Amino acid sequence: MSERQFETAEDQNSLEAHLATTAGPVEASLEAQPGLPEVLPTAKDAKASVLPNFFDFPLKDLEAVLTGLGKEKFRARQLFQWVYQKRTHDFDLMTNVSKTFRAELPGLLEFRLPKVVQELKSVDGTRKWLFDVGQGMTIETVLIPSKDRLTLCVSSEVGCNMACRFCYTGKQKMKRRLTAGEIVGQFVHAQDSLKKDGLRVTNIVFMGMGEPLDNPDEVFKSIKILHEADGLGFSRKKITVSTSGIVPLIPRVTEAGVRLAVSLNAPNDEIRNKVMPINKRWNTKALLEACRVHTEASKDMVTLEYVLLRDVTDRIEQARELYQLTKNIPCKINLIPFNEHPGTEFLRPHQEQVVKFQNEMIRLGAHVLLRKTMGRDIFAACGQLTSLYEGRPEKLMPTPSKSLTTKASAETTVSLS
Numbered sequence: 001m002s003e004r005q006f007e008t009a010e011d012q013n014s015l016e017a018h019l020a021t022t023a024g025p026v027e028a029s030l031e032a033q034p035g036l037p038e039v040l041p042t043a044k045d046a047k048a049s050v051l052p053n054f055f056d057f058p059l060k061d062l063e064a065v066l067t068g069l070g071k072e073k074f075r076a077r078q079l080f081q082w083v084y085q086k087r088t089h090d091f092d093l094m095t096n097v098s099k100t101f102r103a104e105l106p107g108l109l110e111f112r113l114p115k116v117v118q119e120l121k122s123v124d125g126t127r128k129w130l131f132d133v134g135q136g137m138t139i140e141t142v143l144i145p146s147k148d149r150l151t152l153c154v155s156s157e158v159g160c161n162m163a164c165r166f167c168y169t170g171k172q173k174m175k176r177r178l179t180a181g182e183i184v185g186q187f188v189h190a191q192d193s194l195k196k197d198g199l200r201v202t203n204i205v206f207m208g209m210g211e212p213l214d215n216p217d218e219v220f221k222s223i224k225i226l227h228e229a230d231g232l233g234f235s236r237k238k239i240t241v242s243t244s245g246i247v248p249l250i251p252r253v254t255e256a257g258v259r260l261a262v263s264l265n266a267p268n269d270e271i272r273n274k275v276m277p278i279n280k281r282w283n284t285k286a287l288l289e290a291c292r293v294h295t296e297a298s299k300d301m302v303t304l305e306y307v308l309l310r311d312v313t314d315r316i317e318q319a320r321e322l323y324q325l326t327k328n329i330p331c332k333i334n335l336i337p338f339n340e341h342p343g344t345e346f347l348r349p350h351q352e353q354v355v356k357f358q359n360e361m362i363r364l365g366a367h368v369l370l371r372k373t374m375g376r377d378i379f380a381a382c383g384q385l386t387s388l389y390e391g392r393p394e395k396l397m398p399t400p401s402k403s404l405t406t407k408a409s410a411e412t413t414v415s416l417s
Contacts, residue, residue, distance in 0.1 A: 051110040054083065055181030055188075058224035059231065069108060075101060077230050083111065084231035087192065113185035114139070117388065126375030129189065130388060133158065133182050137175055138388040139209050141186040143194075143201070144374050150194065151203040154186045156219050157210025158387060162244045164263070165275045166307055167383045168341035169209045175387075177215035183222035187232070205240045207261070209386070213246040213253075220256050240303070247282040250290040254297045261303040261334075262291060266313055267321035275312070288329055295330040301367075304333045307383070308354055310347035319360040332367040339373060339383050 052065060062076040075097070082094045089111045091102040114131035117138060121127050127143040139155040159174035160167070191201055204226065206212040212219045219241065226234040241253045242261040253260045264284070266272035272279040279287075291302045304326060308314040326333065335358055338348045349357075354370065361368040371382070 051108070053112045053179070053181045054079065054109045055111070055113060055184050055225070056179050056221075058180075058221055059228050061221075066108075071101065071104075071108075080228060080231040084188075084228075112181065113188060114182050116189060122375040122377050124374055124377075127190075127193075128375060129186070131182075131186065131189075133178065139178065139182075139186075140386065141190065141208060142375060143190055146372075146374075149202040150199060151205055152187060152190050152201045153205050153208045154183055155208030155210055156183060156206055156212045156215045160210045161214060162211045163277050164244060164265075164383075166265075166309060166338060166344070166346050168344075168386045169383075171343070172386055174210065174214075177218060178210070180218045180221040180225060183218065184225050184232075187226060187234075191232075203238045203240070204234065205242065205261070207240070207242040207382070211244055211246065212241050213243045213249040216249055216252055220252060223256055223258060242305070244276060245278045245282050245287045247286050247290045250294055254294050257298075259300055259303070260291070260294050260298075261305055262287065263307075264304045264322075264326075264333075265307045267318045267325055271313060275309070284325065288326065291329050291331065301330045301332055304329075304331050305336060305382075306333055307336045307338055308349045308357060309338050310349040310353070312346065314349040314353050314357055316356060316360050319357045320364065323361060323364040323366050326366070327364075332369060333361065334369050334371045335361075336371045336382050337373060341383065341386075 054062070057065060059076055059080055062079070063073045066076050067073050078094070078097050082088055082097070086093075088094070091097070091105050094102060114133050116129055117132050118130040119127065120130075125145040129141045129143075131139050131141060133139055137158045139158055141155060142153040144151045144153060155178065157174050157177050159172040160169045161174045162170055164170040187201065187204065194200055206219060223236070223239060223241075226232050226239065227236055236257040237259065240259040240261050241256070242263060243250065243253075244263045250260065263276070264272075264287075266275055266279075266284075269279060269283050272284060291304075294300075295302055306313070306322065322333070335354070337351075337354050338346055340346075340348055358368060358370050373382075
């Protein structure tokens with residue numbers, strides 16, 4: 001990454017320090033959320049692995065590992081084809097691999113994937129998996145069905161340091177970043193599960209637990225693995241990386257050749273500072289300028305995600321403000337009615353207000369889509385993912401009628417201070 005992507009050397013040092021630790025540039029904002037459901041590791045693995053994990057390596061990296069061990073470079077390609085294309089870990093079935101190399105493999109590499117703890121299915125066909133990633137830590141992955149696609153929403157971290165006020169994951173402080181193998185493993189399991197029904201994943205979005213650009217090396221390594229022609233062969237244009245706004249790392253999305261989504265979620269800095277603390281580090285002007293640069297270089301539109309919070313971000317005047325803010329950026333805007341989660345201070349907007357907001361954006365000339373809420377009944381919708389913790393609800397309970405009433409006024413229904 002070149003230094004020109006940072007405004008100052010201090011910016012670069014700040015980012016590098018953040019990526020080297022579990023503490024981030026918005027760490028102090030966590031203090032604004034008392035009583036977080038702290039999801040601590042409950043146990044340690046009985047035996048720590050000492051062998052490299054096959055699923056952590058892009059093809060060229062695996063070639064380097066094997067040649068460093070004195071093995072032929074082409075063995076890496078053979079393994080990729082057997083494991084990813086033919087879906088076997090049984091060395092005896094790898095008939096074009098020498099018996100000598102097959103005998104040595106158990107002492108060279110492990111084939112380690114996250115373990116499925118739970119699978120839930122929504123009434124609308126959405127599936128959610130809870131994966132064990134070791135040391136008592138768990139993550140969630142969601143498969144979202146629609147008319148012409150099956151989109152897999154993968155996680156990149158256990159918890160998240162961004163502390164977005166409306167996000168369930170943001171209430172769980174980050175425990176660690178996932179490895180490339182743990183990210184790829186989510187896809188591999190989903191693909192194998194769907195194959196039984198004659199289906200396959202058509203799109204991948206890095207919109208699950210964690211901030212993908214808070215774990216850039218492993219995220220972009222996993223994209224290389226997913227895209228490798230001798231492996232899974234997944235199109236880069238079918239992969240979307242979402243960010244809450246780590247501006248200096250957006251060029252890495254451009255370089256990777258994948259699509260960019262940005263969680264904007266507010267029409268101005270005042271509101272965004274309160275609902276998304278990262279805005280205090282990189283504001284909307286810097287964020288949207290990075291989006292503009294990306295669209296020029298990639299020739300792709302950027303997707304701007306906008307969560308509608310009742311009486312906070314869903315007013316008609318805010319639709320107009322949002323249009324003015326984004327009209328010069330080649331983008332499409334996804335409107336997402338807020339999805340409730342335990343302990344939230346926000347409310348889902350009334351449907352009629354959602355429609356009014358959307359219609360006003362359309363009238364103004366914005367390319368805007370209303371995101372259909374999927375998997376809400378099993379806490380699989382946008383902003384609802386979390387780890388396993390004691391007392392965690394598995395189903396969405398009906399909202400009490402009293403919480404659905406609010407008077408229209410200049411006051412918000414939640415405290416944003």
